[in-house]
Amino acid sequence: MNLYFYENQVNGVLFMNKELISIVLPVYNETAGIQKTIDVLLDYCQNRPEHYELIFVNDGSTDQTETILKENALAHPSVRLVSFSRNFGQQLAISAGLHYAQGTAVVVMDADLQDPPSIIATMIDKWHQGYDVVAGQRQQREGETFFKKASASLFYRLLRQITSVHMPLDTGDFRLMDRRVVTVLNQMPETDPFLRGMVSWLGFKQTTVHYVRQERASGETKYTLRKMLKLATDGLVSFSMVPLKLAQWLGGLLLLGALASLIVGVVNGFTLGVEIALFSLMIGGFILITLGILGNYVGRIFMQSRGRPLYVVSETYGFDEQITPQHQVSHTSPYVLKKTAGK
Structure with a gap:
């Protein structure tokens, strides 16, 4: 008691x-x-x-x-x-x-x-x-x-x-x-x-x-x-590694998407330039999302380490x-x- x-x-x-x-x-x-x-x-x-x-x-x-x-x-x-x-x-x-x-x-x-x-x-x-x-x-x-x-x-x-x-x-x-x-x-x-x-x-x-x-x-x-979004981000990043794992899942989806687009392109006769453009957009989006997720964690390490x-x-x-x-x-x-x- x-x-x-x-x-x-x-x-x-x-x-x-x-x-x-x-x-x-x-x-x-x-x-x-x-x-x-x-x-x-x-x-x-x-x-x-x-x-x-x-x-x-x-x-x-x-x-x-x-x-x-x-x-x-x-x-x-x-x-x-x-x-x-x-x-x-x-x-x-x-x-x-x-x-x-x-x-x-x-x-x-x-x-x-x-x-x-x-x-x-x-x-x-x-x-x-x-x-x-x-x-x-x-x-x-x-x-x-x-x-x-x-x-x-x-x-x-x-x-x-x-x-x-x-x-x-x-x-x-x-x-x-x-x-x-x-x-x-x-x-x-x-x-x-x-x-x-x-x-x-x-x-x-x-x-x-x-x-x-x-x-x-x-x-x-x-x-x-x-402020609500910041608080939500603090909660997600402070108590979960899922956002980091999300990069792995996105990478897998990106690979599947790239293969699918190539197959569709071959079947429908898309030009090589269109294929490259689609693939580049997918890669760029994946990289930016991953960097944003990593930036949240690294930024918190930096803020904490400044003393x-x-x-x-x-x-x-x-x-x-x-x-x-x-x-x-x-x-x-x-x-x-x-x-x-x-x-």
Whole structure:
């Protein structure tokens, strides 16, 4: 049974015989709805027996999001802010939040209230039953286009078929993780993380809870088609060698196609020039596809080998000065430019 008691002083608050639950929320240009999100989460926390810390990771917002979060971090002891020097992406924002989280369990969720905070209570109950990871599984997605629903459904099912890691269908990053899971996850500094896959790869005792994903309370989604495709590519390349094997299969098909075209050409009296042109087009297409697949893998090796920090933290609010990321500056750690601002 994963029931812990947090008996320590964090940010001047003494937690005795109560669990500290960290909630990590990546944020990017959410001025229209971030205050409502904070209010809803604070209301939820006040009505629960556990203690909570809300860690908002500002992923280089260019609107008033950071200002609103700073004001709330100064006004509420449970609100904390980690601010990036620029936009590094949602997955790395979550990674930063996990490094700063102090809780015995950590919940990851979006900051647009599409993931209902009430589900966290159900996740905690499952955690108390002995599960190390409790993921939110979407039964329905409100307010999303048919294309997004269909493409997401297809992606999860394709990923399950071509990887050896069991990933629950229709689950995003909304999940609760036990402290020991987070500790191991923090030791996996990948430059292009696909966190939901990494958590599944870790193993431990995992389960899901069903919920209906709500329509955005306000604002517009920041997850463009380009970002969706990048995330899908990260998942496919990070957890499967099938794309590399695809080159072999394409090579075999190309050979068969070339032989077939030659036979058809002989039978129908095609000229040699037409035969050569068809064969050259097939060879060129095969080479370009293969280079693209190889480039994805080699490019990730290059990015990982450069040794740059995963992200740069410009400043933090709401933390004691002694609280810093679990991994200090190194070739795989975040880089902190500015001293932490306490309460």
